[in-house]
Amino acid sequence: MAQNGTSVSIQDLSLSFGVISVLHTLNLDVAEGEFVVLLGPSGCGKSTLLNCIAGLLDISEGRIFIKGKNVTWEEPKDRGIGMVFQSYALYPQMTVERNLSFGLRVAGVPKDEIAKRIARAAEILQIEPLLQRKPSALSGGQRQRVAIGRALVRDVDVFLFDEPLSNLDAKLRAELRVEIKLLHRKLQNTMIYVTHDQIEAMTLADRIAVMKGGVIQQLDAPQTIYNRPVNRFVAGFLGSPAMNFMDGRLEKDGGDWHFAAEDVRIPLATYAFEKEPTPGPAVFGMRPEHVAFNSGAGWPFAATANVEVVEPMGSDTLVWLKLGGQNFTVRVTSERTPNNADTVSIGFDPMRASLFDAQTGSRL
Amino acid sequence: MTAGQITAIQPAQEAPDQAGVGPLGPKPRRISAGRIGLYAFLIVAALFFLIPVYIMIVTSLKGMPEIRLGHLFNLPGEPTFQPWADAWLHACTGRDCNGLSPGFYNSVKITVPSVVISIICASINGYALTFWPYKGANFLFGLLVFGAFVPYQVVIYPLIIGLSSVGLFASLPGIIIVHTIFGMPILTLLFRNFYAAIPVELFKAARVDGAGFWRIFFHIMLPMSLPITVVAVILQVTGIWNDFLFGIVFAGRPNWPMTVQLNNIVNTTTGVREYNVNMAATILTAAVPLLIYFISGRWFVRGIAAGAVKG
Numbered sequence: 001m002a003q004n005g006t007s008v009s010i011q012d013l014s015l016s017f018g019v020i021s022v023l024h025t026l027n028l029d030v031a032e033g034e035f036v037v038l039l040g041p042s043g044c045g046k047s048t049l050l051n052c053i054a055g056l057l058d059i060s061e062g063r064i065f066i067k068g069k070n071v072t073w074e075e076p077k078d079r080g081i082g083m084v085f086q087s088y089a090l091y092p093q094m095t096v097e098r099n100l101s102f103g104l105r106v107a108g109v110p111k112d113e114i115a116k117r118i119a120r121a122a123e124i125l126q127i128e129p130l131l132q133r134k135p136s137a138l139s140g141g142q143r144q145r146v147a148i149g150r151a152l153v154r155d156v157d158v159f160l161f162d163e164p165l166s167n168l169d170a171k172l173r174a175e176l177r178v179e180i181k182l183l184h185r186k187l188q189n190t191m192i193y194v195t196h197d198q199i200e201a202m203t204l205a206d207r208i209a210v211m212k213g214g215v216i217q218q219l220d221a222p223q224t225i226y227n228r229p230v231n232r233f234v235a236g237f238l239g240s241p242a243m244n245f246m247d248g249r250l251e252k253d254g255g256d257w258h259f260a261a262e263d264v265r266i267p268l269a270t271y272a273f274e275k276e277p278t279p280g281p282a283v284f285g286m287r288p289e290h291v292a293f294n295s296g297a298g299w300p301f302a303a304t305a306n307v308e309v310v311e312p313m314g315s316d317t318l319v320w321l322k323l324g325g326q327n328f329t330v331r332v333t334s335e336r337t338p339n340n341a342d343t344v345s346i347g348f349d350p351m352r353a354s355l356f357d358a359q360t361g362s363r364l
Numbered sequence: 365m366t367a368g369q370i371t372a373i374q375p376a377q378e379a380p381d382q383a384g385v386g387p388l389g390p391k392p393r394r395i396s397a398g399r400i401g402l403y404a405f406l407i408v409a410a411l412f413f414l415i416p417v418y419i420m421i422v423t424s425l426k427g428m429p430e431i432r433l434g435h436l437f438n439l440p441g442e443p444t445f446q447p448w449a450d451a452w453l454h455a456c457t458g459r460d461c462n463g464l465s466p467g468f469y470n471s472v473k474i475t476v477p478s479v480v481i482s483i484i485c486a487s488i489n490g491y492a493l494t495f496w497p498y499k500g501a502n503f504l505f506g507l508l509v510f511g512a513f514v515p516y517q518v519v520i521y522p523l524i525i526g527l528s529s530v531g532l533f534a535s536l537p538g539i540i541i542v543h544t545i546f547g548m549p550i551l552t553l554l555f556r557n558f559y560a561a562i563p564v565e566l567f568k569a570a571r572v573d574g575a576g577f578w579r580i581f582f583h584i585m586l587p588m589s590l591p592i593t594v595v596a597v598i599l600q601v602t603g604i605w606n607d608f609l610f611g612i613v614f615a616g617r618p619n620w621p622m623t624v625q626l627n628n629i630v631n632t633t634t635g636v637r638e639y640n641v642n643m644a645a646t647i648l649t650a651a652v653p654l655l656i657y658f659i660s661g662r663w664f665v666r667g668i669a670a671g672a673v674k675g
Binding site for chain 2: 051054055056075076077081082083085086087088089090091092093102103106107147150154162
């Protein structure tokens with residue numbers, strides 16, 4: 001992927017509606033050809049940020065550069081962006097072809113050039129048979145394809161996606177997700193994609209920006225965010241089923257650090273601390289899929305527990321236990337599903353754990 | 365699921381006494397006492413309101429000698445259309461005996477421009493208030509809606525002074541301006557509510573596509589506004605056609621609308637009261653709104669559902 005130079009650069013951007021501050025001095029650099037996903041719960045400001053980049057919302061503070069040009073106060077059409085919306089936002093009175101060509105007609109592009117670009121977009125998105133239809137005669141997936149085509153024909157530098165798949169059913173969503181990924185590989189454009197769906201984020205992104213309360217919590221490659229979340233919010237937001245959190249204390253006896261919660265003592269010899277730890281209250285996080293189940297000895301930490309609840313989910317099963325007096329889930333392949341009240345053994349390597357400060361929630 | 369499959373299943377299910385058999389097949393039609401009462405009431409109410417219409421039509425088709433007999437409900441013995449012709453061409457208002465026709469053309473001259481101008485203004489108002497909110501837009505909208513509650517009579521005198529100071533009092537443009545102004549609150553409300561229901565993303569997409577204020581309005585919003593425009597046309601045509609007060613005050617004698625002429629015909633006190641001509645003239649005047657209701661009843665109901673109830 002050609003990642004030379006910055007495509008979109010957001011510098012100290014703030015936005016407030018009256019006294020309500022939505023985005024706070026936010027900085028984000030997106031490289032040329034990069035696929036960045038803005039991920040967060042609703043109300044975290046991710047769509048707002050996208051609207052600011054598109055120029056549909058006037059910002060209060062800061063600057064926005066696209067392709068090295070300061071576009072902070074430019075009109076949306078002059079920013080070199082195309083945008084795809086959750087509700088498709090196709091013009092209902094126009095045929096698919098007129099929908100695609102609207103922006104070009106506004107810009108006064110010659111007719112043969114318009115025809116050429118529509119033909120290309122229609123071929124890429126495989127919507128050639130639909131060109132003469134009205135949007136009302138299309139299915140959800142077809143509509144979203146046309147909406148992507150509308151951005152495609154304008155030959156833009158940056159694609160902005162605002163939860164484009166949220167209105168589709170699960171099957172179509174998975175299909176179009178792959179198509180968007182293929183499209184990105186083919187076009188090599190910069191894409192900024194807003195979603196609250198972590199699977200979309202994990203599968204599509206080169207980098208994910210996890211947002212909360214108008215602040216980017218962590219901006220990293222999907223695997224880094226999954227394995228080394230910078231704080232408890234990111235850890236809990238990504239991953240399904242969610243990460244286990246255990247409240248306890250960080251203790252040092254002899255030269256080794258331990259995490260202690262009631263009768264449980266977890267040795268932390270293999271855990272990579274961010275900085276030199278201090279004893280005190282902490283939160284121990286462990287993903288359910290990183291726990292070994294009934295698989296013998298040899299783990300740095302092992303314990304036995306009683307099964308409380310079993311949740312079969314088809315491909316695998318979620319087993320609820322009590323560890324250190326707190327709920328703890330383990331993900332088990334469905335063939336090995338235990339019965340309720342069975343006594344089982346679990347084990348894990350604290351190398352894969354995440355430790356958080358009990359007060360600030362940041363990674364230790 | 366096809367009809368064939370359903371009929372194929374039915375014989376088996378008709379077998380008697382299956383355990384726990386509940387309702388099956390089409391819902392049985394029941395004629396309950398409540399239904400009968402409801403329909404009886406509706407029919408009586410409809411008859412009650414149709415009696416005056418019946419008398420008007422019957423009377424308008426009778427000659428004066430027959431009317432003097434006083435059999436109000438009888439069908440005309442010798443039906444004649446002479447009263448209708450008289451009402452249209454010869455009925456007297458004061459000294460002029462040109463019938464209703466000049467009033468009809470005056471009403472058309474007042475109604476058509478008023479309807480067109482007020483709807484154009486109101487749709488632009490509603491569009492701008494919805495999609496281009498500026499500082500104080502909500503306040504302005506509140507002010508406009510408040511205008512719908514101002515009694516007409518209160519503002520007539522100031523309006524006369526205002527219009528006469530710019531030389532538009534008692535003229536065709538004057539009455540058109542007055543109708544446009546008074547249509548503005550309810551029509552703006554109508555269009556704003558309609559546009560507010562359109563997803564704002566459509567507007568954003570058009571902006572990203574590079575369209576400006578007028579292009580978005582004419583190419584995207586206006587083509588979508590047909591239903592609400594029809595409602596607005598119905599409201600305005602019936603409202604302005606039926607108007608009497610503004611017509612008599614602001615139009616000026618040469619431009620008096622049909623309603624004013626009708627009043628003058630009916631109230632002319634010299635000579636014999638020609639009830640048949642009066643009835644025919646009244647039906648003629650009411651014909652235009654009536655026609656509008658009949659043609660567009662479906663749209664009108666939709667308009668009422670959209671919150672456009674006007675007294």
